[in-house]
Amino acid sequence: MPELPEVETVRRGLAAVMEGRPIVNVLVRRGDLRRPLPEGFAAALTGRTVIAIDRRAKYLLFRLDDGTVVIAHLGMSGSMVIEQAVDSQAPDAFPDPNMAGGKHEHIVFSVGNGTQIRFSDPRRFGLMDLATEETLADHPLLASIGPEPLEESFDGAALAARLTGKRTPIKSALLDQRIVAGLGNIYVCEALFAAALSPRRSAHTVQGGRADRLLRSIKSVLLAAIEAGGSTLRDHVAPSGEIGYFQHNFQVYGREDEPCPSCAQPIHRLVQAGRSTFFCSRCQR
DNA sequence: AGGGGGACCTGTGCGC
DNA sequence: TGCGCACAGGTCCCCC
Known part of the structure; x- marks a missing residue:
């Protein structure tokens, strides 16, 4: 589900209810996620106050008042659900697992004002x-991630430099988090369409004006998506329960055989590195 | 060394 | 209605 705009939307929703508040309880229903939750996870958080919630690539970073940092990734299907506790006297009360929607809510955070934040995946x-604040930059999950695409300093020349010598298709290069952070399958397809670049083009040929164009397209697509509250496919919602609506602005993603919004030729789908790519073979070169 | 393919999981939608 | 398959927003490990 979540690419940079969705994670950013989630970050904003969580910040509004968690920043400045203590975590009074952490209930782990299932700790066997992509990797097991670390030993002592709940104990490390309980009683700590959330200072700030940041984002790096598609990771959420919860900064706690003792220097602990919780690194969270939503994977393909993860979401955060915010809800007022049914009974504020029992902050670890968990909804009946058999109730609809509760089955995959693996971790429940209760914060000081009686609000529950439930991680569903x-x-x-x-x-x-x-x-910790000291080890964060060297953490294996974060250490080799490339620049944030929305950083002011990330310009066409910086993108071009990171694509130099890459023989892989530009589509695959943009999905590589080491080259640029936060892009996923949807926004890569959309950015390449906006830049009129073929997903099959060898990455090293995206230099100069082409790199400038691609860079501008990446930024504008991401900013527009954030503005729209991200994209809601299937069941993904922002923590507030509001759905994003950028999916209505997809020009090519998920639109195989539909007319290209620019030239009306049918949109093509192909598979690159195991992922669907949607593009217009006439507009994108 | 870098890149592609498979693995990790569960749910949904479609064709037969 | 039921079954099996294809596919889904991500990342990591292995192998060439």
Whole structure:
């Protein structure tokens, strides 16, 4: 589900209810996510206050008042559900697992004002881990991630430099988090369409004006998606329960055989590195 | 060394 | 209605 715009939407929703508040309880229903929750996860969080919630690539970073940092990834199907506790006297009260929607809510955080934040992840490709402010930058999950695409300093020249010598298709290069952070299958397809670049083009040929164009397309697609509250496919919702609506603005993603919004030729689908790519073979070169 | 393929999981939708 | 298959927003490990 979540690419950079969705994770950013989740971050904003969580920040509004968690920042400045103590975590009074952490209930782990299932700790066997993509990797097992670290030893002592719940104990490390309980009683700590959330100072800030940040985002790096598709990771959420919960900064706690003792220097602990919780690293969380939503995987393909993860989401955060915010709800007022049914009974504020029993902050670890958990909804009946047999109730609809509760089955995949693996971790429940209760914060000081009686609000529950529940991590739901049907496929369990998500993960959570612990670091400290000192070790965060060197954490294996974060150490080799490339620049944030929305950083002011990330310009066409910086993108071009990171694509130099790459023989892989530009589609695959943009999915590689070491080259640029936060992009996923949807927004890569959309950005390549906006830049009129073929997903099959060898990455090293994206230099100069092409790199400038691609860089501008990446930024504008991401910013528009964040503005729209992300994209809601299937059941993904922002923590507030509101759905994002950027999916209505997809130009090519998921639109195989539909007319290209620019030239009306049918949109093609192909598979690259095991992932579907949607593009217009006439507009994108 | 870098890149592609499979693995990790569960749910859903479609064709037969 | 039921079954089996294809496919899904991500990442990691292994092998060439």
